[in-house]
Amino acid sequence: MHQNNIEYQKKDLPKNLSQLGWILFGAGLILGVIGFFTDQHRALLNYLIAYMFILSIGIGSLLLIALEYVGGADWSVPIRRVVEFLSSTIIFLPILVLPLVFSIHDIFHWAHTDVVAKDEILKAKSSYLNEAFFIIRVFAVLAVWGLFYYLLIRNSNAQDITKDQLLTKKNIILSAIFIPVFAITITITAVDWLMSLEPHWFSTIFGVYFFSGSVIASLAAITLFVVFLKEKGFMHPKLIDDHLFSLGALQFAFVNFWAYIAFSQYMLIWYANLPEENFWFLQRWENGWQYLSILLIIAHFIVPYAALLSQPAKMDPKRLKFISVWILFAHFIDLYWLVMPNVNGYYFSLIDIVVPLIAVGLIILVFNYRAKKSNLVPIGDPKLQKGLDFRVP
Amino acid sequence: MKRSNKLFGISAIFNSPNEIIHAAKVIADYGYKNFDINTPYPLHGMDKAMKLKPSKLGYITLAFGLSGALFAILFMFWAMSIDYPQVIGGKPFFAFPAFIPVAFEVTVLLATLSTVIGLLTFVFGFPNNKQSLHDTNYMKKVSADKFGAVIYADDQQFSELKVKELFSSLNASSVELIYYFEKESYPIFQPKFLMLLLAVAVVTSGTTYFVLNKLLFMTPFNWMVYQDRLSAQEKSEFFSDNYGARPKVEGTVARGFLPYPFAGQNIPTETLVNPLLPTKEVLKLGENKYLSFCSPCHGNYADGDSRLRGQFPNPPTLHSTRAREFSDGMIYHIVTYGQNVMPAYESQVTREERWAIVNYIRALQRAKNAKESDIKELQMGLLDASK
Numbered sequence: 177m178h179q180n181n182i183e184y185q186k187k188d189l190p191k192n193l194s195q196l197g198w199i200l201f202g203a204g205l206i207l208g209v210i211g212f213f214t215d216q217h218r219a220l221l222n223y224l225i226a227y228m229f230i231l232s233i234g235i236g237s238l239l240l241i242a243l244e245y246v247g248g249a250d251w252s253v254p255i256r257r258v259v260e261f262l263s264s265t266i267i268f269l270p271i272l273v274l275p276l277v278f279s280i281h282d283i284f285h286w287a288h289t290d291v292v293a294k295d296e297i298l299k300a301k302s303s304y305l306n307e308a309f310f311i312i313r314v315f316a317v318l319a320v321w322g323l324f325y326y327l328l329i330r331n332s333n334a335q336d337i338t339k340d341q342l343l344t345k346k347n348i349i350l351s352a353i354f355i356p357v358f359a360i361t362i363t364i365t366a367v368d369w370l371m372s373l374e375p376h377w378f379s380t381i382f383g384v385y386f387f388s389g390s391v392i393a394s395l396a397a398i399t400l401f402v403v404f405l406k407e408k409g410f411m412h413p414k415l416i417d418d419h420l421f422s423l424g425a426l427q428f429a430f431v432n433f434w435a436y437i438a439f440s441q442y443m444l445i446w447y448a449n450l451p452e453e454n455f456w457f458l459q460r461w462e463n464g465w466q467y468l469s470i471l472l473i474i475a476h477f478i479v480p481y482a483a484l485l486s487q488p489a490k491m492d493p494k495r496l497k498f499i500s501v502w503i504l505f506a507h508f509i510d511l512y513w514l515v516m517p518n519v520n521g522y523y524f525s526l527i528d529i530v531v532p533l534i535a536v537g538l539i540i541l542v543f544n545y546r547a548k549k550s551n552l553v554p555i556g557d558p559k560l561q562k563g564l565d566f567r568v569p
Numbered sequence: 570m571k572r573s574n575k576l577f578g579i580s581a582i583f584n585s586p587n588e589i590i591h592a593a594k595v596i597a598d599y600g601y602k603n604f605d606i607n608t609p610y611p612l613h614g615m616d617k618a619m620k621l622k623p624s625k626l627g628y629i630t631l632a633f634g635l636s637g638a639l640f641a642i643l644f645m646f647w648a649m650s651i652d653y654p655q656v657i658g659g660k661p662f663f664a665f666p667a668f669i670p671v672a673f674e675v676t677v678l679l680a681t682l683s684t685v686i687g688l689l690t691f692v693f694g695f696p697n698n699k700q701s702l703h704d705t706n707y708m709k710k711v712s713a714d715k716f717g718a719v720i721y722a723d724d725q726q727f728s729e730l731k732v733k734e735l736f737s738s739l740n741a742s743s744v745e746l747i748y749y750f751e752k753e754s755y756p757i758f759q760p761k762f763l764m765l766l767l768a769v770a771v772v773t774s775g776t777t778y779f780v781l782n783k784l785l786f787m788t789p790f791n792w793m794v795y796q797d798r799l800s801a802q803e804k805s806e807f808f809s810d811n812y813g814a815r816p817k818v819e820g821t822v823a824r825g826f827l828p829y830p831f832a833g834q835n836i837p838t839e840t841l842v843n844p845l846l847p848t849k850e851v852l853k854l855g856e857n858k859y860l861s862f863c864s865p866c867h868g869n870y871a872d873g874d875s876r877l878r879g880q881f882p883n884p885p886t887l888h889s890t891r892a893r894e895f896s897d898g899m900i901y902h903i904v905t906y907g908q909n910v911m912p913a914y915e916s917q918v919t920r921e922e923r924w925a926i927v928n929y930i931r932a933l934q935r936a937k938n939a940k941e942s943d944i945k946e947l948q949m950g951l952l953d954a955s956k
Contacts, residue, residue, distance in 0.1 A: 418614075439669065446666050449659065485631075487623060567614030 201537025236394030841898030855929030
């Protein structure tokens with residue numbers, strides 16, 4: 177490793193970005209509160225979707241940072257700050273989770289002790305699915321994530337000033353510890369918040385399913401910000417289409433990965449056809465939910481797959497911008513599809529649209545806030561020059 | 570390998586990746602179209618430096634991949650839903666989710682195979698086996714630790730002097746003139762090579778056969794196929810007459826088959842007493858056996874209305890006064906031993922089942938010739954109709 181001499185001047189992000197963030201966040205919050213007073217249960221479930229959306233992008237980004245360190249990737253060093261900014265939503269999660277924690281009774285069937293007492297299956301699961309342990313798990317997981325976020329980002333920021341190469345080494349070790357921890361915590365999160373909405377159901381692959389969705393969503397968010405900032409001239413001028421190609425290729429890979437995992441989950445349950453498992457999919461194949469299920473396959477797999485298949489498509493900024501927005505939308509549908517069929521009967525409510533605005537607005541605001549404080553390029557990273565010189569073969 | 574006087578191209582050696590990328594750029598900028606770069610490992614950014622167009626190989630991959638998916642699904646549809654439909658695990662004949670893994674595998678298989686064969690054919694000129702760059706110092710160097718560029722003589726701009734000048738301006742070392750091989754092509758499928766392939770195939774399969782079947786032969790898992798007991802009709806070396814099937818030993822009786830003592834005699838039926846009570850279970854068993862063995866001739870309700878359509882003489886009805894006055898033992902005797910054209914059922918129906926049939930016939934007879942008191946009892950709900 178060698179010291180690099182990259183010239184970079186910090187610029188403020190355009191004002192209309194924060195304006196957009198405030199408008200989306202404010203509108204979402206006001207309309208969401210109105211929605212809360214019209215249909216409390218539905219508004220809460222939508223807030224759960226919004227929360228999981230923010231969470232998945234934050235933790236997915238942190239995983240990608242860790243992967244960069246562990247894998248020794250060069251190409252992603254010039255864009256790592258974008259990933260770091262997106263991952264900083266993690267520190268807001270303990271606050272964002274509070275409305276959900278206070279309404280466990282409204283969201284979760286298993287939180288009613290009288291129901292559990294009559295139900296043999298829930299009784300057997302109650303040593304895990306009980307309120308006290310649930311709250312402990314939620315905050316323990318968030319604390320672990322916050323700790324790793326704090327350590328990784330602190331080292332990365334310190335490197336901008338000190339240019340100390342040892343900090344990279346420290347982060348590599350931290351990342352190597354973080355990845356197995358991530359595997360366990362993301363499974364706990366997925367099981368607690370999403371799978372336990374239907375406490376009778378179980379699927380051992382569910383944690384991986386949520387993980388694949390969150391990584392593809394955070395990749396889409398990263399690509400969107402990178403292309404946007406590059407076009408406005410905020411990124412390093414040497415960041416070129418070859419870097420975008422890597423992002424596109426990763427997106428393509430994870431679109432496939434998501435489809436693989438989603439199909440694995442479906443096929444095993446379809447094949448065995450056991451009543452204690454298949455009712456979850458049957459729920460999503462009746463009362464109008466079948467159209468959303470088909471839409472999910474098309475939106476989350478077929479369209480991104482076809483759009484990103486060829487090599488030029490993976491490095492075309494326009495295509496990437498479009499498909500990133502598309503994938504974020506598909507991820508929202510995915511979460512909606514996981515959560516909403518637990519409400520009896522299908523109906524569409526305006527609350528379903530307004531609450532996700534909170535998530536989008538908040539991510540933009542947090543990004544903007546973090547971008548003010550740090551450089552957009554990790555100028556102290558010893559691999560930066562190599563990263564900027566990265567070319568697709 | 571002999572070479573002709575015709576110039577194939579001019580090669581040059583460079584020492585570092587940066588130099589070769591720079592050289593590629595300069596050569597491409599100079600306007601050369603027909604040139605090549607050889608490096609010991611792939612270099613990032615080389616395609617762009619050489620101004621290469623995106624490879625067309627991807628289209629072959631796509632076409633074969635898609636046709637693989639289509640073929641797999643159509644074939645499974647034909648095999649599983651049309652030609653030989655079988656219910657497997659209660660799934661529909663066209664079980665699409667189960668087809669997806671197979672379709673995926675075939676897609677991958679055809680896509681990769683077509684890519685490799687396409688690469689060999691369109692890029693490396695398969696089945697041609699030699700290119701004039703082979704067996705040169707240049708090739709030895711670039712396949713070890715050097716980076717090489719070669720400009721082919723059939724390029725439109727090619728002139729020996731200019732190319733040499735260009736290479737020397739790029740500080741290239743060991744510029745080399747490369748001539749064509751004497752022969753134009755060296756097809757890979759020559760008789761010699763084919764003979765070699767054949768010999769290798771024979772030797773490998775022969776050795777494998779010898780080693781696995783003779784040298785290292787181990788008895789496979791066959792102890793369920795070959796058991797010590799004899800199958801039906803099987804020959805046996807153990808007995809002197811070589812019959813595996815043995816006659817009954819005199820004076821013995823098979824389990825559950827008590828011999829009927831009154832065969833061919835004219836009935837001391839009073840000694841045969843029905844051992845079974847007409848319980849629900851007994852009547853069910855009797856009904857079952859009656860419908861299986863008796864009803865084809867006697868009819869479902871013992872009316873003598875057979876379903877045989879004259880292939881066999883119809884028996885008289887069992888509701889006649891004579892038949893109703895038979896003792897249980899008499900009916901049992903007839904069932905067991907047969908009567909007139911009716912054959913014996915001793916070997917098909919066990920003793921207990923025969924008595925159950927007798928009970929069932931009694932029930933049928935009573936149902937056809939019910940007394941008034943029976944009807945009254947039935948109306949009052951005292952008699953269970955199912956009995």
